[in-house]
Amino acid sequence: MTVERVDVAGYEFPLEEREADGTLTWDATTMVIVEASAEGATGVGYTYGAAACATVVEEKLRDVVVGSDPMDVGGTWERMVRAIRNLGRPGVVSHAISAADLALWDLKARLLDVSLVELLGAVREEVPVYGSGGFTSLSDEGLERQVVGWVRDRGIPRVKIKVGEDWGRRVERDLERVALARRVVGDGVELYVDANGGYTRKQAVRMGRAFDDHGVVWFEEPVSSDDLEGLREIRDLVQPDVAAGEYGYDLAYFARMLGAGAVDCLQADVTRCGGITEFLRVGALAAAHGVQLSAHCAPAASAAPCAAVHAFRHLEHFADHERIEGIAFDGVLDPKDGVLRPDRSRPGNGLEVKRTDIERFRRS
Numbered sequence: 457m458t459v460e461r462v463d464v465a466g467y468e469f470p471l472e473e474r475e476a477d478g479t480l481t482w483d484a485t486t487m488v489i490v491e492a493s494a495e496g497a498t499g500v501g502y503t504y505g506a507a508a509c510a511t512v513v514e515e516k517l518r519d520v521v522v523g524s525d526p527m528d529v530g531g532t533w534e535r536m537v538r539a540i541r542n543l544g545r546p547g548v549v550s551h552a553i554s555a556a557d558l559a560l561w562d563l564k565a566r567l568l569d570v571s572l573v574e575l576l577g578a579v580r581e582e583v584p585v586y587g588s589g590g591f592t593s594l595s596d597e598g599l600e601r602q603v604v605g606w607v608r609d610r611g612i613p614r615v616k617i618k619v620g621e622d623w624g625r626r627v628e629r630d631l632e633r634v635a636l637a638r639r640v641v642g643d644g645v646e647l648y649v650d651a652n653g654g655y656t657r658k659q660a661v662r663m664g665r666a667f668d669d670h671g672v673v674w675f676e677e678p679v680s681s682d683d684l685e686g687l688r689e690i691r692d693l694v695q696p697d698v699a700a701g702e703y704g705y706d707l708a709y710f711a712r713m714l715g716a717g718a719v720d721c722l723q724a725d726v727t728r729c730g731g732i733t734e735f736l737r738v739g740a741l742a743a744a745h746g747v748q749l750s751a752h753c754a755p756a757a758s759a760a761p762c763a764a765v766h767a768f769r770h771l772e773h774f775a776d777h778e779r780i781e782g783i784a785f786d787g788v789l790d791p792k793d794g795v796l797r798p799d800r801s802r803p804g805n806g807l808e809v810k811r812t813d814i815e816r817f818r819r820s
């Protein structure tokens with residue numbers, strides 16, 4: 457059995473209104489979908505990255521994947537990583553490898569006619585999620601509607617909002633928004649904040665203590681995730697768990713972050729870090745350091761691998777991606793009582809591309 461073809465396409469999903477976090481503003485999200493086919497079955501993977509990911513797949517990865525044995529995903533992954541040596545692994549390249557790896561795991565499961573979660577080996581049936589969005593660009597009413605929607609309408613007892621507005625220049629507003637979120641969700645809900653690296657070190661310590669007064673238990677990227685020493689310092693001085701890792705593109709990155717004692721909980725993105733193959737290794741690395749892994753974004757791609765990670769905490773149910781995945785795929789899971797239950801009744805990841813619906817978003 458060999459992989460017969462690899463197809464790749466880029467799609468751009470525009471927003472009705474611009475969105476912002478502490479350090480970035482955006483008005484569209486690009487998704488690159490990779491499909492790998494063999495023996496009449498097709499596996500689907502994707503990443504949220506630049507359209508250039510598609511070029512990397514076409515120019516560097518396709519020749520490695522076509523002709524490979526679809527049962528030997530690990531070996532194909534190794535050959536993909538070798539093939540991109542001169543391009544460098546982080547960024548666009550790792551996004552591309554991730555999408556291809558996700559497609560290959562899905563293809564293998566479909567060929568074996570088992571669900572992806574069964575193929576990977578579940579540690580748990582339920583994957584806890586948290587509602588994520590809470591953009592700094594939202595009005596107070598918009599913020600309230602979103603967080604209350606997660607808690608009351610969707611039954612998700614964990615919510616995360618963005619802080620660090622304008623690179624930490626609007627700390628009063630950050631605190632007002634956190635107070636608002638706490639007030640509207642009530643005391644029983646876990647409240648998280650993400651500064652996307654917007655604060656300075658001392659500022660982050662002051663803010664972390666102020667957030668603690670509102671019962672915030674998760675402080676993501678208080679400073680840049682490249683500032684491992686700063687994360688370590690802040691971690692020692694504030695109550696909320698310090699988390700980072702969404703820009704990790706290879707195993708060594710996560711090893712450095714854990715080795716520095718920089719985080720209370722590690723994050724990784726299965727559509728960035730190198731796909732399911734690397735995500736599971738990151739999970740093992742976290743466990744070896746006595747730290748849990750939290751999955752960043754792309755919930756439809758993440759649910760099954762999250763069920764297979766031993767030291768797992770939760771999955772980020774990101775508002776933008778939930779919207780896009782609902783447009784792009786049939787078979788997307790809906791959180792119930794704050795968890796996703798990976799579907800064992802459908803082969804592979806259970807996703808089917810809605811080709812007609814997404815065609816109008818196609819860019820490459």
Ligand SMILES: [Mg+2]
Pocket residue numbers: 650652676677702
């Ligand atoms: Mg984040």
